[in-house]
Amino acid sequence: MVNHRRPVLGRVLTSAAIGLVLATTGAGLAQADGSVAPAAPQPRAVCPPTPLWANTGGASASLIQYDNAGNTISTAPLVRDYGDIAFSPNGSTLYGINFPDAATLYTIDPVDGAETASTPITGPLAAVTAINGLTSRADGMLIVGSFATSQIFLLDPATGVSTLFPASFPAGTVSAGDFITLDDGDILAFGAPDTTSPSPVFRIRPDNTVIQIGTVPQTFGAAKSAGQVYAFASNGDINQINSLSTTASTAPLPVTTVKATGSGFYGATSTQDAGTCVAPAYTIVKKATPAGKTREGDTLTYTVTVRNTGTSAASGNFSDDLGDVLDDATLVAGSVTSTSGTATVTDSTLTWTGTLAPGATATVTYKVKVDSPDNGNRRLTNIAVPTAPGGTCATSRGCTTTVKVEEKCDKPGHGGYGDTNGYGDDNGYGDDNGYGDDSGYGDGKSRTTWMKPTAVTH
Template sequence: MRNRQRLVSGGLAAAVAMVSTATGLGVTSAVASPQPHHRAAAAAACVPVPLWANTGGGGDRLIEYNPLTGAELQNVPIARDYGDIAFSADGTTLYGVTFLGAPRLVVINTGTGAETSTVAVSGPAASPGVLNALTSLSNGMLLTATSRSGNLYTIDPATGVSTAFPAQFPPGITSAGDLTQLSDGDILALGATSTGTTVAFRIAPDNTLTEIGTLPRSFGVTQSGGQVYVFESGGNIDQLTSVPTAPSTAPLPFTVLAATGRPFFGAGSAQDSGQCNLQPGTSYSVAKASSPTGPVCPGDRVTYTVTVKNTGTTPYFGDSAGFVDDLSKVLDHATVVGSPTASAGTATISGTTLTWAGPLNVGDTVTVTYTVKVRAHARGHLTNNVQPTAPGGSCATMGGCTTSTDIKRHGRWWAAK
């Protein structure tokens, strides 16, 4: 059975690693034959967000990680040991539940690690104490568990009042250290046997439990971009290949990213409740420009530049930032010359649509360029519009996502037909 009191006194260190949930960090460009292109749409479905973890047992830290590479994004001190951490259901507030002594629920500043508020946990969860698991539920409540029994409890984050949860672990199983609500509504809960084996359970909305497999001894679980990460006590973070629904006692399949050598006590992300929340400070802007701005004549070339800038405080990982550029009113009068280029990510023209998707670190700017040649006998306007496709995206200025270049012929202006 997992017992964090033994971890504190014995100085046992767990460590962490991370697994890539996506690829596409290289810079590529292409002109493709007309076919559906779904890269940006898939990224917009659930943008990967940073993973957060708290260490304990001395030298307590709050650490933010890139979910694709395992690189540290931030590392700040925290006031004490927390049994676990979890973001609120909307992904805006980070909570911690104290591990030793009378349990308290605290709000943690993600930038500094400082506690900004604290409330005593009251009700049935206060009696056993040693709360070592925490997650948010889509209804706004928090869910916790203890290493001293198989009971689970909900906590009202506003008051700290706890209530017995209708489901509980089977006899002989206690909390292994974490749980998370999946996007399908089930709760993935990690239990521990008396010998320390970690057993994964699904808790359905009707509160029935299904054992779905075993894992190496693990202390945490969270989600990012639709992927589930399990934190081993031996020092790895494993990305589950799948989260089965059928009963099983077989080991769950996973892949390992890296090891950090840190003694982690808990983990969480803005998507703890199974919703595709963005972390606060996630935003980027898109701007479109053409050169020359016009007027142009048949045979002239026009170069378009789309500028994408991370305007927030949180990176976009993998292919999670993106835009689409409607070229239909340009290609009515012009032909693409060569291939689009991108300073990062992937730019592809398919039919009359240019799509870009890629990473966007904090403060970074990506430029995408392409050139068209005005056809003989063309007249009217070369007009197009670019739109961001990922959550948090917007046009840099009003009208800044649209360009319109006039075509003139034989010294006359041609009105659009």
């Protein structure tokens, strides 16, 4: 008998409960109506990469977003332990199911981890504990597994009504924690014979037959990106499954550990687990004020706007190399701000990290003061570069700004910089008409006041 006390479940039951590595790619599943199963769809083009999301539990329950190399993109605190998490087929909604007790389906804001709604579960799943597997099907229904039973369930997220799935794990095997639709139409499911053994991996065919195709290190969650399945192991490793057999086997599947995180995974998901081809998308646009030209001693304000243009939550991370700015100017202390996320400057590089809901924007601003005298190259050029999946510049030049520092004119009688017509005021700047001030040409000594001086070309 499994001990359902939290200390045991934290890494063992939870991981086993969450670790059902099911790679499914949007072909759908046959219905339990006795009809002949349709032929498996033909493989389609591979989707672009998408981030991998995982949830941890216990005292520091967190929602963590990883890139495909296992690098952390974002983290957010969670209010409770979830047996697993799953995105809707279009990536617009993130679901979580509580663990290990009474079954409730929650929707979670992937930006800050807050719960936005809850739906009580009814039907046969309502009597099941230790629910640890949750994945969307292409039609929007959720496939659900439990560490307490070999039965698999379907759940309508809109109503909370559950029904029996027309297939189950073999006797003596329960859910390890996830389901994924593969590109060939099969559903990949990870099982658990106990709390310590490697996880047997199964294919559920469109006709609802179930075959084991191998084993992987004990897995508590899984996610799919660009046709590749990633298994989130009980020891905190993120394992890439290098190939998935189509024939029956109990041999270990080939895996590569892309990152040893040490995290206590409870579940995992991506926007492509349902077999859909959802990918993150965000744009960056940058501007400098004033634009084009500036003068020694002037202050410039830079603004970078990040917009999520996709249907799923996405990170809009970017970096901005200020090396060719700070040779001519100095960053104004305390001027770096952002409307959301985190902006930091290390050496001469500004970075911003943050996750945005679909359609949301974040604005990052900072200021620099041009040196006086300017001993640099008198050209301030910098580029904001997207660093998360799906990032692009809003236009071909939308991420780049170039501001020139005007040369100072030192000829007697003409002061400093001159306006566009070449005339100076008493500070060396021309007025709107190009005439000097009451002292004449702007040098403070000339006595001609109403005569338009000759333009000086620099």
